Amino acid sequence: MKTMLITGAASGLGWALARAAWARGWRLILVDRDGEALADKAARLAGVDTRRVRHFALDLTDDTARNELVAALRDEPLDALINNAGITHRSSVARTELAVFRRVMAVDWDAPVALTLALLPALRARRGTVINIGSMAGWMPVLGRAGYCSAKAALAQFFEVLRGELADEGVGVLMVYPSFLATPIERNALGFDGRPAAHARSSVGRVRDADWMAERVLDALAAGRRRLFPDRFTLFASLLWRLAPDLYHRLMRRRFAGELDH
Template identity: 60%
Template structure:
């Protein structure tokens, strides 16, 4: 039995990861800023080996509570899944700076800081870290400047971190999904920090969160370093590198609604 800590676990990909881990017999420590939703999920799963702690993942006090619970309730931590995330849909020039700060805090600073705090426990178990990046960290997506920046920062920092913690026996999986059917896009911020009022634009196939969760857990079981589950998005990132002008042309056509 592994002890798994999952952030953003009350809905979307985090919830599907929790369900899949629970089905595998793992002990779970789940966290989310949505206290009511998290409590409902804990009740759904049930059992002595499931614990929920609601809190803001950008708050260091929440990190301390989570790691203390790992030590006191489970005595160990085998897998940390940094799943919690937020995005926005708004032109850069119209977006309030507070939106950029919030996206960067949730998508970059929080997972990096939580991971660094969890390293002593992960070192003891020769455990693993997973971080949910995005193909938006590899290629520009119009109307997502803050999100692209945060996921790029996450990707670069964790790719560096992998080599450093490998010497301590800790594995690190970076996941690079494209567009998923999850609440992160339905709850995207607009330029003013409120929920975006227009529908999102997409590239390629929209995948289900349950499909993505299974792909991630299999990759972790294989102790892989990277997961590119969507070939279409991977090819789009390659197009950005070899023909950026053509990429921008197609992106501008597909994402015209994001620039209003």
């Protein structure tokens, strides 16, 4: 039985991925900072088969807690690691406190990089795959999301380099680039001062649900894909940014004008 570790597993896309992977027969290691919600979700699955699920509540940006997790998993096989846990903000660059940018970078770049490097021996042993939940914001600018765009762009570049360096060691990398999803990450977005953002998010294209996205991620993993652009809008927008960046900027400013006041 193959084993998958999912971060941010207590809600949103992480929980959808856990349910979908469970249905496909995976053994799961679930990680989230919300211990109460995580225990509840793990219990739902463990009620069916306790041998197939373990869970760990911790903040992955805490070096000590993350090292304790890695030590606890020292003897665990690992066929897939899904770096899903994330945070975003909705605030203009000039108004945003530097601590907000640092927090987004810590969760969205530092934590997945550190966890992946620590678990590389387990992934090498099983010729496993690292799946990173990136964003279209890692490929193109989005007003009001400078910190998030920066973190996801850094994530993409880091793991594309890692992919090349591990090409002969059997460790795969799947980069996932969703557009807008109906998940708690946006409902819990930070504002300019680190408190919850007070204004509604701007979006373009169709807002997809987490279950739809989870199935496509697991299908891409099963197929051995390296990158996943799950809908046509995401692919079109990435091409528009590269081929006609000035037009992209004009359209973005029109659609996301409301972000300029926050």
